[in-house]
Amino acid sequence: MATDIQIDPRGPRFGAAWTLLLAVLAMVIGTNSVGLVLAFALAALFLPGAIVGPQATVQSAVFKKWVRPRLAPPAETESFRPPRFAQQVGLFFATLAIVFLALNLAVGFYIAIGFILVASFLNAVFDFCLGCEVYLLVTRATRRA
């Protein structure tokens, strides 16, 4: 496996707070053009984190520039892999939301955004990574060996 990158675990948490804000707005504003823009914004925010890792997101740039200098050094660092996987799950649901909206399926849109809402809420407020918890279940269900 490629080399590990250790990151400040408070970075992804800060990023999740922004995701949470956008997800709440998307849920409340609903299935119209503004909702579509919000779903695209969510997908765009997830994209760099899903491909490169949480250290590449827009939120992490804000965190590094303005938030982290005001904080004490982190008590511990964590691997970039769990939050990167979480960003991939997020990107999946954001894409799903866009597809549902394009197909005019409002319920699907709300369910997809709802998953992002719950996951980002748990991450931002309780520092609990829902995507990481389901990783083994997904692996068990999809791989044979």
Add this chain to the structure above:
Amino acid sequence: MLVRALIVLAVLGLAALGWWWWSRREGQVRHVEIPGALTPDVLGAPRGYRATYVQFSTPMCAKCPGTRALLQRVAAEYEGVTHVDIDASERLDLARELDIMRTPTTLVLDTNGVVVARINGAPTEAQAREAIDATPSPGTEYAI
């Protein structure tokens, strides 16, 4: 719009409740009886002669490195206790057989390699000790 805002609040409330229920169970030591022993062959590592922590991790698990450090430290304090870390995504056979649903999950083996306790999620130091303290310490069988 108001209805949807209320739904958002309700969903977040439910998520918080779910998290509270989930985190209360986190790290609890449950005593189990699984017939059959896990051999060093199956584990890919030697067992401790008193007890063995068998921790299941994945590369995507945020709490696994912390649990690994904790269990290694606690294991070092006891005589005859070792720690084995298994990547569940590489050993899906074991993960299925032992019903590992999440990581970290830690099984505690007794001296014969039989699973006597199971810890789902990250334990505290007290919980990690509790699991070992429940296994007979070496030497007791020689006491008069």
